Amino acid sequence: MSCESDGKTIYESAPTTDRNAELLAKRHHFDSLDSLIDYLPRHANVLDVGAGLSNLGTTVAGARPDVRWINFDFGYSDPFILDRARADAPGNISFVAGDATRISQTLPGEEFDAVFSYWMFPHLSIDSELPAENAARQIYRVAKQDALISIGPKTDMRLFPLLHEKESFLTYKESTLHEDEFSKEVVLATKLGPLVRYISRINNSVAAQAIGTTVGIQRDGFVLRVYDRQTNTYVGPFTHSGSRIIGSIATAACRYVVRNPPHFL
Ligand SMILES: C[S@@+](CC[C@H](N)C(=O)[O-])C[C@H]1O[C@@H](n2cnc3c(N)ncnc32)[C@H](O)[C@@H]1O
Structure with a gap:
């Protein structure tokens, strides 16, 4: 990835x-x-x-x-x-x-x-x-x-x-x-610090590859709606269930960081 x-x-x-x-x-x-x-x-x-x-x-x-x-x-x-x-x-x-x-x-x-x-x-x-x-x-x-x-x-x-x-x-x-x-x-x-920039890059990348681009985040950080590039449609809207998607993106991002640690870690 x-x-x-x-x-x-x-x-x-x-x-x-x-x-x-x-x-x-x-x-x-x-x-x-x-x-x-x-x-x-x-x-x-x-x-x-x-x-x-x-x-x-x-x-x-x-x-x-x-x-x-x-x-x-x-x-x-x-x-x-x-x-x-x-x-x-x-x-x-x-x-x-x-x-x-x-x-x-x-x-x-x-x-x-x-x-x-x-x-x-x-x-x-x-x-x-x-x-x-x-x-x-x-x-x-x-x-x-x-x-x-x-x-x-x-x-x-x-x-x-x-x-x-x-x-x-x-x-x-x-x-x-x-x-x-x-x-x-x-x-x-x-400007964000180097670690946060790194995590943000991974998060965006995992989000983009897993479910398309996140287009909206509503109060409390729930995904409102995401664009699915495979079907060219928006999936959602998500409210509470969106937190599961955020959770899986974060988990995938963490796994990626563990497998590919940046030079400053
Ligand atoms: C995290 S949101 C902040 C929205 C609002 N200011 C707030 O505080 O809730 C960042 C916004 O910046 C917009 N944005 C990012 N890069 C941009 C660019 N190069 N030109 C115009 N808008 C941009 C995004 O589309 C997004 O709506």
Whole structure:
């Protein structure tokens, strides 16, 4: 069994999650969701990169009709994910399918007063740092001068990150900071440790080979729905029974690690 994920970049099989707005506001350094809602300037243009199925954008846009919010995620090219993401969404939020390494090409001429991103960057640097560096450069480029930029989580944790979700790397766009320096700082802050990167690669690879790509993980880590490449269909939805699938992926991954220990173990 190889660690490659079927010729796809490993982040293309990053699962989509649905963290809630209150939790995300805190991870982005606000005391509460209300303080994030109050913070945004009038008629602010806001971007959430890798927003997935989280309801941060729909909640804030609902409370602030003057704000224009864009949720950006390549998961939205999947109609199943797009339908779920925009269910009950107000009119001032849009959902754009695109790759974070090409934001300015996908949204030409757009500039933002605030840019958020949570739990996308650690996926982008699992294999190589290049996608994360490029995505950070893109975010800096589309941010207005003095814009708030919050990218998380910071990953200076030793344990498996899901046990321990940290706050974001928060900064404001400065005229004196070049996008290359910014992107290096972001990657340093959000890169997973070597062991967790290794485990994530194996997990993605085992998941991709065993049952296709995981497209959705709902609260509590249950697989919501998986794509079966052999039949070209989605299997599921899974709720509690999905945990058995997660369990078998984890077991297969552990066996693989035992048979093929990485050089640093
Ligand atoms: C773990 S989810 C996080 C979703 C949401 N921010 C949250 O906290 O629940 C990561 C998201 O990043 C998206 N993603 C990963 N790589 C991406 C890329 N290169 N461009 C755009 N979206 C990407 C995935 O589709 C997925 O929805």
